[in-house]
Amino acid sequence: MIPFLDLQKINIKHEEDFKKELNDILRRGWFILGEKLTEFENLFAQYCGVKHCLGVANGLDALILIFEAYKELGIMKVGDEVIVPANTYIASILAISRAGLIPILVEPRLDDYLIDTSKIVEKITDRTVAILPVHLYGQVCDMDSINAIAKNYNLKVIEDSAQSHGAYFQGKRSGNLGDASGFSFYPTKNLGALGDGGAITTNDDELARVVVAYRNYGSHIKHHHQFKGINSRLDEIQAAFLLIKLKHLDSDNEKRGGIALHYLQNIKNPAIVLPKVNRDKGHAWHLFVVRTQQRDSLQKYLLDNGVQTVIHYPIAPHRQYAYNEWQDESFPISERIHNEVLSLPISPILGKNEVDSVVDLINAF
Numbered sequence: 001m002i003p004f005l006d007l008q009k010i011n012i013k014h015e016e017d018f019k020k021e022l023n024d025i026l027r028r029g030w031f032i033l034g035e036k037l038t039e040f041e042n043l044f045a046q047y048c049g050v051k052h053c054l055g056v057a058n059g060l061d062a063l064i065l066i067f068e069a070y071k072e073l074g075i076m077k078v079g080d081e082v083i084v085p086a087n088t089y090i091a092s093i094l095a096i097s098r099a100g101l102i103p104i105l106v107e108p109r110l111d112d113y114l115i116d117t118s119k120i121v122e123k124i125t126d127r128t129v130a131i132l133p134v135h136l137y138g139q140v141c142d143m144d145s146i147n148a149i150a151k152n153y154n155l156k157v158i159e160d161s162a163q164s165h166g167a168y169f170q171g172k173r174s175g176n177l178g179d180a181s182g183f184s185f186y187p188t189k190n191l192g193a194l195g196d197g198g199a200i201t202t203n204d205d206e207l208a209r210v211v212v213a214y215r216n217y218g219s220h221i222k223h224h225h226q227f228k229g230i231n232s233r234l235d236e237i238q239a240a241f242l243l244i245k246l247k248h249l250d251s252d253n254e255k256r257g258g259i260a261l262h263y264l265q266n267i268k269n270p271a272i273v274l275p276k277v278n279r280d281k282g283h284a285w286h287l288f289v290v291r292t293q294q295r296d297s298l299q300k301y302l303l304d305n306g307v308q309t310v311i312h313y314p315i316a317p318h319r320q321y322a323y324n325e326w327q328d329e330s331f332p333i334s335e336r337i338h339n340e341v342l343s344l345p346i347s348p349i350l351g352k353n354e355v356d357s358v359v360d361l362i363n364a365f
């Protein structure tokens with residue numbers, strides 16, 4: 001069986017390093033907001049090329065905290081609108097709702113699955129305050145167009161970088177391509193913890209100052225609470241593990257890129273549409289997502305032949321019960337994507353023979 005993603009194999013190679021870090025933390029006896037978190041925040045900020053990185057509990061919280069901080073700064077308020085791609089993972093949209101803002105869905109493009117920048121302006125109203133581009137599957141959105149629109153209409157750009165650790169665009173990393181960015185370190189992501197984790201990156205000193213308190217009960221100084229904050233922190237153990245894995249992120253992404261190139265060059269079945277790659281470099285290849293009208297039968301055929309695949313994602317956000325206010329709305333491109341996409345195995349530990357078997361099977365489908 002070729003598993004879709006073998007998290008055991010990805011992590012076990014760092015066993016000795018993990019054990020050493022865990023041992024050090026046990027001996028120090030300091031578990032929350034300590035030196036490992038600071039070290040990780042400094043290194044990840046440096047890696048992304050930004051001034052500030054703040055560790056939080058997960059990717060959803062990272063996005064929520066950005067919106068909450070902008071509300072505290074008087075830049076956003078309850079009822080304001082945020083533009084977001086209609087085919088994103090539901091967490092991007094939930095973050096907007098959770099902060100009391102209104103998600104405004106924009107269709108993606110069918111070829112690269114990213115927000116269709118030509119359809120953003122028509123959705124802007126006098127309540128629009130931000131665009132939330134999602135670098136879905138690891139490919140950076142058209143940040144030139146998005147930042148130009150944002151500048152014209154005085155909007156914030158908040159990147160959802162949960163799938164694009166290490167991806168870059170014109171020499172700048174994901175996380176440094178807008179006003180602020182949310183990352184997830186969920187175990188399956190390109191930079192994955194051994195549990196939940198997330199971070200915010202930004203060059204905005206004011207925003208960072210609010211988030212640093214907001215994630216810790218709204219407190220800068222113990223027992224003094226400036227904001228009605230929350231508890232959302234990245235713990236010492238996860239920060240230490242992430243520091244170990246951050247060293248391998250670029251080489252891991254290169255291995256993903258090699259597998260993607262192999263798929264792109266060798267899958268030749270006319271029934272399968274390969275993902276469009278917009279630039280030579282900079283794709284983090286979190287997922288390799290093909291499209292076909294026979295998606296369900298392709299998935300079953302691959303599974304019967306020992307290859308596990310996953311659908312990212314089977315149900316469109318506007319078709320979720322939680323968002324039944326959108327039940328009469330129609331996003332045909334997003335719906336088509338949800339009906340046709342299939343993610344093939346891709347990861348830093350997938351071997352050449354395994355990739356070859358997937359290619360051969362697909363070509364024989």
Ligand SMILES: *Cc1c(COP(=O)(O)O)cnc(C)c1O
Pocket residue numbers: 058059060061088089091092134160162163183184185186196197198
């Ligand atoms: C994983 C993910 C999130 C949420 O991250 P969690 O750490 O699971 O909360 C947000 N947006 C996108 C696009 C994601 O893939």
